[in-house]
Amino acid sequence: MTADRTKADFSEFYAGEFPQVYRAAFLVTYDRQAAFDVAQEAFARAFARWRRLSREQWAGGWVMTTALNLAKHRAPETPSVAPGGVATGPQGDRVDLVRALRLLPFRQRQALVLHYVGDLPPHAVASVMGVSEGTVKAHLAQGRAALRKKLEVSDG
Amino acid sequence: MDDVRSMFDAAAENVPVPPGDVGAVVRRGATRRRKRIAAGLVSASVILAATGGAVAIFGGQDARPLPARVGDDRTPGSRLVPLVMRGPTPMPVLGSEQDRADARAVTVAFHAFLEGSRRQYLFDYEGFERQGNAWLVRFVQFAPPTPHEDQLRELEVELETAAERLRTQRFDMRRDAQRLVEELRDSLREEARELQSHLAALRRRMRQLEDRIRPYARRVAAVEADQKTLASRRPSWTVDLTVAESDGMIFVQDVTTDSPDAASLRRIVGHAERSSSVDAWGADYYDAVLRPQEPPNDGIGVEVRYFWTGPLYAPYEETCAQQVVGPDGKVVVTRPPRRFPPGGEHHYTTSPSDEDGRDGATISFGFDYDGDAADLSLRVVCEWRPRQ
Numbered sequence: 326m327t328a329d330r331t332k333a334d335f336s337e338f339y340a341g342e343f344p345q346v347y348r349a350a351f352l353v354t355y356d357r358q359a360a361f362d363v364a365q366e367a368f369a370r371a372f373a374r375w376r377r378l379s380r381e382q383w384a385g386g387w388v389m390t391t392a393l394n395l396a397k398h399r400a401p402e403t404p405s406v407a408p409g410g411v412a413t414g415p416q417g418d419r420v421d422l423v424r425a426l427r428l429l430p431f432r433q434r435q436a437l438v439l440h441y442v443g444d445l446p447p448h449a450v451a452s453v454m455g456v457s458e459g460t461v462k463a464h465l466a467q468g469r470a471a472l473r474k475k476l477e478v479s480d481g
Numbered sequence: 482m483d484d485v486r487s488m489f490d491a492a493a494e495n496v497p498v499p500p501g502d503v504g505a506v507v508r509r510g511a512t513r514r515r516k517r518i519a520a521g522l523v524s525a526s527v528i529l530a531a532t533g534g535a536v537a538i539f540g541g542q543d544a545r546p547l548p549a550r551v552g553d554d555r556t557p558g559s560r561l562v563p564l565v566m567r568g569p570t571p572m573p574v575l576g577s578e579q580d581r582a583d584a585r586a587v588t589v590a591f592h593a594f595l596e597g598s599r600r601q602y603l604f605d606y607e608g609f610e611r612q613g614n615a616w617l618v619r620f621v622q623f624a625p626p627t628p629h630e631d632q633l634r635e636l637e638v639e640l641e642t643a644a645e646r647l648r649t650q651r652f653d654m655r656r657d658a659q660r661l662v663e664e665l666r667d668s669l670r671e672e673a674r675e676l677q678s679h680l681a682a683l684r685r686r687m688r689q690l691e692d693r694i695r696p697y698a699r700r701v702a703a704v705e706a707d708q709k710t711l712a713s714r715r716p717s718w719t720v721d722l723t724v725a726e727s728d729g730m731i732f733v734q735d736v737t738t739d740s741p742d743a744a745s746l747r748r749i750v751g752h753a754e755r756s757s758s759v760d761a762w763g764a765d766y767y768d769a770v771l772r773p774q775e776p777p778n779d780g781i782g783v784e785v786r787y788f789w790t791g792p793l794y795a796p797y798e799e800t801c802a803q804q805v806v807g808p809d810g811k812v813v814v815t816r817p818p819r820r821f822p823p824g825g826e827h828h829y830t831t832s833p834s835d836e837d838g839r840d841g842a843t844i845s846f847g848f849d850y851d852g853d854a855a856d857l858s859l860r861v862v863c864e865w866r867p868r869q
Contacts (some may be wrong), residue, residue, distance in 0.1 A: 336503045344498040351496050352489075361499060365506055372510025377642050383649040390645075422492035441489035446652050469485050476488070 335375050339368055342385045349389060349442040350396045353435055355427055359399040367392035389443045394453050397435055425475040433468035436461055780849040781805070781857065783816075803844060808856040814848040 343364060350360035367388045371378055378384045426434050432454070439450040440461075447465065451458045783805060803816040850857070 332507060335507065339501060339503045339506060343501040345493070347498050347501075348493040348496040352493065357499070365502065365509070368503075368506045369509035372507055374638060374642065375510070377638060381642065381646060383646060386649055387645055422488045423495070426492075437485075437489070441486050442493055446655060449648060449652060452648075472485065472488070 331375060331379075334379055335372055338371075338379070338384065342388055343368065345385075345442075346389055346392045349438055350392050352423070352426060352438045352442055353393060353396040354399045355423075356399065360396070363392050363395045363399055366395055386444070390445065390449070390453060393435075393439050393443050393445075397454070422472070422476070425472050428475060429468055429471055433464045433471065436464035437468045437472070440465055780847050782847045783845065803846070805848065805850075805857050807852070813850060813857065816844070816846050 346367060347360055347364045350363045351357065354360050354363065370391055371384065371388050378387060381387070426437070429437070435454060436450055439445050439453055440447065443450075445453065447461045448458045451461045454461065783803065805813045805815075807813045
């Protein structure tokens with residue numbers, strides 16, 4: 326594969342996967358710059374391995390896992406709430422789930438995003454988070470319950 | 482859990498995505514790749530000695546000798562300066578303008594060197610300065626990996642990608658298996674629901690059929706009860722006697738009957754035959770007419786005529802009752818028995834003799850009936866007993 330062809334293939338891959346990876350990183354970090362940096366670094370690492378990754382169908386999953394693994398080091402531990410007690414979305418509109426996510430403890434937020442946005446099974450989430458699978462399932466259950474409660478309150 | 486997943490999908494869609502920068506990614510990735518291939522960084526100060534148009538490179542903190550030729554002139558406008566290997570001991574470089582020009586030429590050559598032979602001899606040029614009679618060119622040198630190290634790094638990359646692939650395959654298999662189990666379970670549940678629904682419909686149909694059959698069953702039971710009742714009743718039968726006269730005696734020559742007890746009746750008659758005396762006699766035949774009565778009477782009129790072949794004589798008297806039977810076999814009307822020969826309270830008239838001159842008797846009566854006389858029939862029930 327020539328250098329130009331390599332870049333063209335990777336650019337196409339990047340264009341297709343970047344939005345999803347960025348969104349997942351944002352839901353973990355809730356920081357646009359941090360999410361962008363994390364996504365870019367994940368793709369850079371993918372390009373360093375592109376000769377092999379380009380042949381694999383799970384290349385997108387590899388980048389997602391790498392990005393979310395990096396995101397855990399960039400995400401704030403404590404929930405971030407704007408003045409007034411209501412979290413606002415990136416465009417200033419009230420986004421219920423995003424708001425509710427921000428109010429969750431980091432571990433629950435991370436587990437939920439890795440599972441539902443990163444589409445990772447519990448054991449893979451455990452590997453990324455460095456905890457046991459049972460702990461991940463507990464975070465998922467507690468996170469889901471907390472989300473439902475917060476969203477019911479926001480709807481009511 | 483589908484509601485939570487759908488919420489996440491919707492939330493992710495609502496996150497605005499900034500424009501990416503694939504160029505920055507490629508540059509960062511390329512650098513990372515170079516560093517991955519190298520064994521590590523060796524910051525080195527390389528002393529260049531320009532001698533006769535050639536440049537010698539001595540380098541590295543460990544003063545390893547470097548190969549003489551390592552690249553090509555891919556960079557446009559560059560030229561390669563032949564490199565001559567010397568010993569590890571640095572040699573002075575002339576500090577003239579020409580030296581400086583040579584140093585720049587060396588720099589250019591080194592850049593060409595960098596672009597063309599990235600894999601083996603990797604340098605990041607930092608700059609150069611003059612030290613006495615020598616030009617000190619600083620590079621961040623990536624020490625060329627040994628063949629084994631290179632293979633090892635390649636293997637590490639392969640292992641990592643293989644492990645990731647295996648994790649993904651396991652994940653896919655587990656997810657597919659789970660999905661298959663869920664589909665099978667849903668399919669079985671659906672089938673069970675359909676079977677239960679079908680069973681309920683069959684039961685309803687059965688109940689409907691039972692409801693429809695019930696009246697017929699009752700009627701069947703009623704008919705069977707009637708049959709039992711009928712069977713338990715005393716039967717009536719018709720008797721036709723054929724009587725002959727001989728020597729002034731009346732003999733019954735033949736009797737026909739529909740009675741189930743014909744044998745016993747025949748015995749009585751037979752006894753009379755064998756006896757020297759006439760024990761019995763009876764009408765040898767009768768006929769009957771049923772027709773609507775003439776106004777002002779309504780209903781049906783019955784006329785029964787009995788005929789005997791011989792004179793009326795018998796120590797027995799015959800008593801006959803007449804029954805009019807409807808189309809359904811039920812008795813419409815019964816007339817009380819009448820005795821023959823005349824005498825007593827019975828009523829009869831001497832009918833005109835038939836064409837053979839036989840005497841007879843006629844019983845007439847009428848009864849109310851709304852149907853058609855043609856649907857009716859007459860039954861005669863007779864008994865014989867000794868005259869009192």
